[in-house]
Amino acid sequence: MTIATTTLGKAAADAAATLVPSSVPLVAVPASFADVPVDSTAMVASFVGSPSAELAVVADGAVADAVAAAVEAGTPLAPVDALRPALEAASRALGSGVLETVRTEPVSKVLAEDTEVYALTAGDVPVAWFAVRVRGARVTTPTTSQVPTPRANLRMLYDVEMTLTAEIGRTRLPVRQVLELAPGAVLELDRTAGSPADVMVNGRLVARGEVVVVDEVYGIRVTEIVAGGEQVG
Structure with missing residues (x-):
């Protein structure tokens, strides 16, 4: 099966992989949304910029370990805070913009066929998952016979959140x-x-x-x- 990826999506996945709690370095490998465990919980944040996107990290085991270590050290850590650094790093790879508050959602509500998914692996073993879904129109180079009108240019921005x-x-x-x-x-x-x-x-x-x-x-x-x-x- 061919897995569609983009340079921007891969850059965001690579950035997230460096900050997901793990005792070993993680590598982002293209995967299918069907590979992600459906009974897991995703940490999701909306990125408002150009482009805007939905970013998600699924890392139940890594989050549980990070929270447990923080409690043992006497500095309680909320699960969403354990993965916010990874989501922030991914958002910076997309460009300038604002990352909204991190929230939890079931995997089934986050992933779809138009979502880029990456397994964050240690060796060949997935430790976590990263997903990015770009919202709004993608910019293409118009032909001379398809030069957009000012109204068409404005319509391309309709899905950009502010x-x-x-x-x-x-x-x-x-x-x-x-x-x-x-x-x-x-x-x-x-x-x-x-x-x-x-x-x-x-x-x-x-x-x-x-x-x-x-x-x-x-x-x-x-x-x-x-x-x-x-x-x-």
């Missing part, structure tokens, strides 16, 4: 006051109660809205779209 942040206010403090902060301290922000919150993408103001609660989760109801987007310093 991180939105909401800001209810700011303040400026001298270093001395920052160092003196303690639980219970109250900071006065630069806007009055009830003022709209700013919705920003990569530090650029795109909208304003009011803070709401939806099923016990905070949300923003957009009340104004900011034309052109203002850069927030």
Whole structure:
């Protein structure tokens, strides 16, 4: 069976292999998604960049050993934290971007036929598994008869995920006051109660809205779209 891989996927797998907890060096070898044990748990993180991707490491045994060693040393370690360095290394191989919070998911929900999978092996024995699934359109070189229009160029970005942040206010403090902060301290922000919150993408103001609660989760109801987007310093 031919296993499809990409140079970018292999680079990400090689980077992850160096930081998966193991007493011996691991080597990334192309594998099939069907080779990964279906009863295992995957540590998954979304990477938002160019390209954006879903990254996953399956390493139940390595994680259990790392957690046990940390407990024995008196420094408890969460399972997701044991594999975050490997996922961070893989994300850096993809390029600049942001790696979201690591979460756990069943292998059956993570792997599919369009996922690049690599066995992280010691010798010929798989110790862990790495998977990467690139989201969005891949860039190809157009022919002279297929030059994309501006709208087509924009459509290629539709699946790229972006991180939105909401800001209810700011303040400026001298270093001395920052160092003196303690639980219970109250900071006065630069806007009055009830003022709209700013919705920003990569530090650029795109909208304003009011803070709401939806099923016990905070949300923003957009009340104004900011034309052109203002850069927030």
